[in-house]
Amino acid sequence: MPDLRAPEAWAHLPFFQRDLPVIRGKLAEETRTVYPPAALVFRALDLSPPDKTRVVILGQDPYHTPGKADGLSFSIPQEFGGRLDSLGNIFKEIESDLGQSRTRTDLTDWAKQGVLLLNTALTVPEGKALGHAKVGWTHLTRDVLIALSDRPRAFVFWGNNAQGFAKYVTGADHLVLRTAHPSPLSAHRGFFGTRPFSQINAWLKARGDSPIHWTDP
Template sequence: MFLENYKSGWQDFFEDIKKEPFYIEMMEFLQKEYETHVIFPKFEDVFKIFRLVEPEEIGVIIIGQDPYHKKGLANGIAFSCSNDQKIPPSLRNIFKELNDDLNIDHFQNLDLSNWVSQGVFLINAIMTVRSGEPASHKNIGWEHFTEKVLDFINKKNEKIIYCLWGNFAKRIYNNLRYNFINKDLTISSAHPSPFSYHLFKNSRPFSKINEKLCVIGKEPISWDK
């Protein structure tokens, strides 16, 4: 159903996941959803993130909840949106913290594809949503899919930095199967939504990520791209 012209390193993952009963049922459900409702992101963008980076290149994982549910925003990357849109509140707060943390102004570029290409895996745990209905595709199988994706990445990479924004991301992280995740490489804070921005503010995740990347011998992220 979805465009799966993913990077070659994901081939084994998708070959295996397509055989899973939960995945087959979820795809059948989503086929009907796209036929009968307005669903975001566009079906060709649902797996966009897998087209931007090889699993072996991932050094940082940031977990979102589900895509933006307003027209034109969701583009297949957590927190990211198209540059012809008005900036969503959570993304605005992320950029405010980036500016405070590293003095980087990212407000004119709302598309975070370049972060993903550098190894920052921005994945929504729930990868589709009905227009105007946040969390409408919760519990259809996406959360299980995402956990399998992250377990696959963890097997491919000895050291991964997890940046957990909010309790939802922390629950997904705590459900991961592989117990060799390095807790010392995990960064936690509140979610950047307007409801918890006062707790997210001054958390400085971007400089912390780069510091930890340097410790494990990886290139820091150019957050200005």
């Protein structure tokens, strides 16, 4: 995988000096195809600099099938055309929660509104979910959450993997949502019916901030 460079707005995080060189070495030894493409690995951070981030939705790791990972948690390129899995269940919850539908699978419009769509691992080998969960990416997740604790934001932790990072959110006045993961394996065990999208918008509006447009742009 080509050299990974720190996104300028986040380059101050300790991760980029302390951990990224180690990860580069591990990825250089990886013989399997890695997703997403190198240019998209830090896309979530590129699109959501700290001063623009209002909401954090923490995912697990990129999709491990060809053509599906685009660098944003849960997002899928519009031309993919395959199974939506977790994203399909997110769409069902949007419709149930807001009474409106979303069909656009590319979530770039969320990122541009200040929603950081971050995974706890930013790369994955083809066909091996969580295959890079232990290469060091979790240090980045920790650093990002600590940095974003500096002022009130909305944090969404879907599933046990994400919830394990909630301890890094410190300080008062945040909105912190913890529910089951939207995966087809768990969505019926505490994701459906939780209404995260209306909760986030109500919290933002109560603070005098504009709501997120969750449906099709």
